[in-house]
Amino acid sequence: MAAGGALESAPPAAAAASAPAPAGPSTAGQLFRPLGAEDEEQQPTEIESLCMNCYHQGTTRLLLTKIPFFREIIVSSFSCEHCGWSNTEIQSAGRIQDQGVCYTLTVRGQEDMNREVVKTDSATARIPELDFEIPAFSQKGALTTVEGLISRAISGLEQDQPTRKANEDGIAERIDAFIVKLKELKQVASPFTLIIDDPSGNSFVENPHAPRKDDALVVTHYNRTLQQAEMLGLQAEAPEEKPKEEDLRNEVLQFNTNCPECNAPAQTNMKLVQIPHFKEVIIMATNCENCGHRTNEVKSGGAVEPLGTKITLRVTDPSDMTRDLLKSETCSVEIPELEFELGMAVLGGKFTTLEGLLKDIQELVTKNPFTLGDSCNPGRSDKIQEFSEKLDQIIQGKVKAHFIMNDPAGNSYLQNLYAPEDDPEMKTEQYKRTFEQNEDLGLNDMRTEGYEADQAPQR
Structure with missing residues (x-):
């Protein structure tokens, strides 16, 4: 059984398009400011937007911020004073990662239910024990907990039940029975498995035992399939003529990219280097003149070894x-x-x-x-x-x-x-x-x- 998302307010992307541009020297060149309570200049932008529940004017608040591991995100919150409807969500504003990621969590107790979860729009959430799936792009992105993720799925199933009971009573009864099973999961009477599979690589499940290894959580990174790349709007690049290795060894190649921190245009240098007693590797370095961020990355210049x-x-x-x-x-x-x-x-x-x-x-x-932070467990x-x-x-x-x-x-x-x-x-x-x-x-x-x-x- 698949669950859709709850009724949403006006899309934050559309609201952001009509938002006034941030002004002042403090935000120049730093549209996405690091999230911090001590930053008094970091304030959300408020925009009037249409409530999709009662069709009166409500208020959308947008906060463009930067969180480690997830780079830039847009946090949005909508509230309507006329009908009381409210909605919160996040959207990734950073780049799609090089690989997809799959988190497999064995939920054994209430501590696991309190784990923080970042689920992006492109992520699929599954609970195999109930044959339950939340498909990709059926819900907006959310910063929540395991329990919150299940509660959100329950709300999504419950919202259309009155209509189903009036028109399709048999289906409504089966959904009611399934909702009961989802609510029982929140009591963790028996262990179950939560799988979050995100081809964009931008989802996350907390390890509360960090820096120690988490025996209940398995994290797998994988290469996207062609279908997943197309789903994310990525176009396959046309094959280019392979340069001669002699040329690569003696020159530094340069190409234009975007800074992973501020997303401004930047330049990446690439060089083929021979490591003594090992093999050739490709070293890539990016220097952003806009924010000063520097990064380097290494990729193997050879094939996967037999062993x-x-x-x-x-x-x-x-x-x-x-x-x-x-x-x-x-x-x-x-x-x-x-x-x-x-x-x-x-x-x-x-x-x-x-x-x-x-x-x-x-x-x-x-x-x-x-x-760390305010939600950190004692000790x-x-x-x-x-x-x-x-x-x-x-x-x-x-x-x-x-x-x-x-x-x-x-x-x-x-x-x-x-x-x-x-x-x-x-x-x-x-x-x-x-x-x-x-x-x-x-x-x-x-x-x-x-x-x-x-x-x-x-x-």
Whole structure:
């Protein structure tokens, strides 16, 4: 059974088009300001708009803000003083991510019901135990909780029940029975599964145990299908002639992009680099002259390796922090002593040092708005602070720890300071990928043998 969204007010995109442009030097070049209670200049824009419930004039409030992990979003709230109708929603104003994301959460208790959830318009939500699905683009985006997501689905089903009972009583009875099952889920009498699949990659489910690994939550990143790309309005680019590798090695390619922070036009530089004792990689760097944001990203210049690679380093000395490191998008990172695991695609591809990556991890955890703030559970901020202090001790060489990189694609690298001899503190293992890992890499559906026969001309 599928559920549609509740009755919505005037679309915020249309309201935003008629909104007055922000004025004043404080907002120049910074249309999307970071969300913060101390920013007194950050005020919502109020616009009169038509209430779709009573057709009188109501008020829409728009707030253009920026949240880590989700970049720019538009928070909108509509209220009508005539009939009391109200509605809130969010819309992503940032770019579509390079990969889609799927969150699979096993809900076991009320703590899981209170997890914060960001569900964008393009996300599909499913509860397999009830054969229930909220299709993509049937609801507006929302910043809510697991319980709020279910309550919203219940409201969407209940809103047309009076009409159904008058015209299709049998269907209305079945929907009533289904609504009862949804309401029972909120009591968590037995575990159930919530799946949020978003091809745009902009949805999110909170890990309340951060920075520790969440055993109840599985996060999978995947490459979009052609149908999903078309659904998001993405056009496939025409194939271009492949440049010669000799030219790529000796020059820096430049192309126009948009800044991931302020969305202003920016320039990205791309260079093919040979890493000693490893392989060629592509390094891309973007510098925004508008807001000053700088970012770099690394992608493997070769194919997926036949075997996965697991690199384990025993950090024993501050000099280990200077080791060069290449973390591909498919690589996960683990620090067992801190019970910490960084999943695939988080932080993207990076070519840095071990110290640089650990500091990026520290910033990722300590500045996550979903692990801190007013809605933070008691004691969570203390755990985050404790994690940050322990990570500082590892970076300073005061505490020994193990640093593990696991890359199913085999495209990650950690410098061997004793090369070409073996490094006594580092162990590199190659392993055969599981079916699930091949599925994540899109290899199970890839045909590399026997395709010539299909392409041969028929006589």
